[in-house]
Amino acid sequence: MPFIKTLPEDAGPPVIYNTYPDIYRPWSEMSEAMMNGPSAFSAAERELIFTLAAKASGSDFVYAAHSEVVYARGYPRGILDSLLAGDFDVDLPEALKPVLALAIKLAATPNEVTQADADAVAAAGWDEVAYHDIVSITARAVFMHRLTAGFGFNPMSPERARQRAQARISKGYLNLYPDLAAKKD
DSSP, rough: OOTTTTSSSOOOOOHHHHHHHHHHHHHHHHHHHHHHHSSSHHHHHHHHHHHHHHHHTTTTHHHHHHHHHHHHHOOTHHHHHHHTTOOOOSSSSSGGGHHHHHHHHHHHHHGGHHHHHHHHHHHOOHHHHHHHHHHHHHHHHHHHHHHHHTTOOOOHHHHHHHHHHHHHHHHTTTTTTTTHHHHHO
């Protein structure tokens, strides 16, 4: 049950977004650009980074919603569990593994990130722009954890998450929320 008693029992971020559109319209625009705009990482890879970072930060809410997007984008079920358990012996490009390790570490223990972590990403062939993408996607996941935890939102069911996954893929991070997509003057 949300901590704010006027919110519905099944409330989630859209309720807050629509209540404060001047804040969350730019947030949604930024999220759309970050997750679906130009990047060295595919949209599926960015969703994988985001979802791992969300769970590593402790967010069951964000993980429940976005793990289904990861699977809908073609990753096999179980890959998230393996990576979160520290098992990187999974069917992923080798160059992606230090990226995911950095995202998990940055989300879980940010003060333990070192030059060696950045160097591993660079050694895998990623440039400074890609490094920025990793850090900003991870920061977005942690922000969403704080937002959902702060309001006491309950994770959606796996069934609901699967339904929403397709909408998130087809509509993106701005058009998913029509009240935000249409600028109101």
